[in-house]
Amino acid sequence: MxxxxxxxxxxxxxxxxxxxxxxxxxxxxxxVAEVTADEPCPFCQGNEDHAPDEIAVIRDSGNSGxxxxxxxxxxxxxxxxxxxDSWGEGMYDVLTGFGAHEVIVETPEHTANMAxxxxxxxxxxxxxxxxxxxxxxxxxxxxxxxIYKNYGQEAGGGMHNHTRSHLIATPVIPKWVKEELVGSRQxxxxxxxxxxxxxxxxxxxxEVRLVYENDDSICICPFASRFPFEVWILPxxxxxxFHSSSESTLTDIAxxxxxxxxxxxxxxxxxxxxxxxxxxxxxxxxxxxxxTIQDDYHWHIEITPRLTRxxxxxxxxxxxxxxxPPEDAAKFLRDVKV
Ligand SMILES: [Zn+2]
Ligand SMILES: [Zn+2]
Ligand SMILES: [Zn+2]
Numbered sequence: 091m092x093x094x095x096x097x098x099x100x101x102x103x104x105x106x107x108x109x110x111x112x113x114x115x116x117x118x119x120x121x122v123a124e125v126t127a128d129e130p131c132p133f134c135q136g137n138e139d140h141a142p143d144e145i146a147v148i149r150d151s152g153n154s155g156x157x158x159x160x161x162x163x164x165x166x167x168x169x170x171x172x173x174x175d176s177w178g179e180g181m182y183d184v185l186t187g188f189g190a191h192e193v194i195v196e197t198p199e200h201t202a203n204m205a206x207x208x209x210x211x212x213x214x215x216x217x218x219x220x221x222x223x224x225x226x227x228x229x230x231x232x233x234x235x236x237i238y239k240n241y242g243q244e245a246g247g248g249m250h251n252h253t254r255s256h257l258i259a260t261p262v263i264p265k266w267v268k269e270e271l272v273g274s275r276q277x278x279x280x281x282x283x284x285x286x287x288x289x290x291x292x293x294x295x296x297e298v299r300l301v302y303e304n305d306d307s308i309c310i311c312p313f314a315s316r317f318p319f320e321v322w323i324l325p326x327x328x329x330x331x332f333h334s335s336s337e338s339t340l341t342d343i344a345x346x347x348x349x350x351x352x353x354x355x356x357x358x359x360x361x362x363x364x365x366x367x368x369x370x371x372x373x374x375x376x377x378x379x380x381x382t383i384q385d386d387y388h389w390h391i392e393i394t395p396r397l398t399r400x401x402x403x404x405x406x407x408x409x410x411x412x413x414x415p416p417e418d419a420a421k422f423l424r425d426v427k428v
Pocket of ligand 2: 284285286287288328387388
């Protein structure tokens with residue numbers, strides 16, 4: 091069983107993955123293609139028996155097949171079955187590696203990049219995100235669910251180049267999410283407004299970091315970008331919960347994702363990227379002290395192309411060195427025709 095261990099100094103949780111235990115020799119760089127050559131892609135339509143049984147599915151209205159499906163991870167980092175337990179090892183806190191680890195297969199076709207899916211298909215993927223978040227929220231043992239994408243090897247993409255999202259739900263709130271929550275609450279306490287709504291307002295006025303917008307969503311290069319060509323996609327209507335989004339918001343977010351990913355692909359030679367969906371934690375009774383979370387937090391998507399490597403200064407300090415000003419990145423991306 092994997093373990094969740096808490097850093098006693100700064101409170102950061104890590105997963106110690108016993109089942110993926112690697113010896114030093116295992117880290118020798120093996121070309122991914124060699125590992126996968128003979129295996130059929132378990133995410134393609136027709137190969138479902140190579141993957142675990144599905145957890146959820148959205149059928150394709152046009153034919154008898156599926157449009158998007160969710161399966162348990164073939165190599166889960168955390169396990170949803172079994173009791174959740176916590177204990178101390180002297181001064182250290184440990185939890186059993188309890189949690190959910192699911193894979194959302196975004197298309198039955200063998201397509202590598204979400205950028206190449208139709209807007210309507212991306213919207214179906216987002217609908218699946220919402221369904222999974224709603225479902226997992228029912229499990230009182232879970233506090234948070236992060237949905238993310240790894241595209242390309244530099245971004246941690248796995249063996250099969252079939253576009254998919256991962257969902258990891260944990261019994262704790264991850265540290266970076268907590269930092270966003272605390273910062274948002276502080277802004278709200280001082281100004282009585284959501285900080286993300288304030289950011290949207292300023293970016294619409296200044297326009298220099300605006301990449302694209304439609305009725306319900308806006309795409310910006312954030313003022314303090316950590317990575318070159320980092321883009322955030324936000325709903326214009328204030329909401330802390332992705333899974334309560336309206337149909338029109340999901341459609342406009344899907345269109346924004348399509349446009350941003352296509353611009354990155356065309357303008358930057360199909361780079362690897364990560365994409366994360368930041369939502370509020372699941373609402374639990376004992377989180378009564380987060381009384382303003384509905385008003386102070388605003389869900390969003392962060393897309394970070396992997397064009398630079400994180401080096402010693404970043405690891406040592408949490409400072410990021412971004413070699414492209416977000417104003418230049420936004421102008422460049424605005425000008426890429428897709
Ligand atoms: Zn495939
Ligand atoms: Zn807001
Ligand atoms: Zn965020």
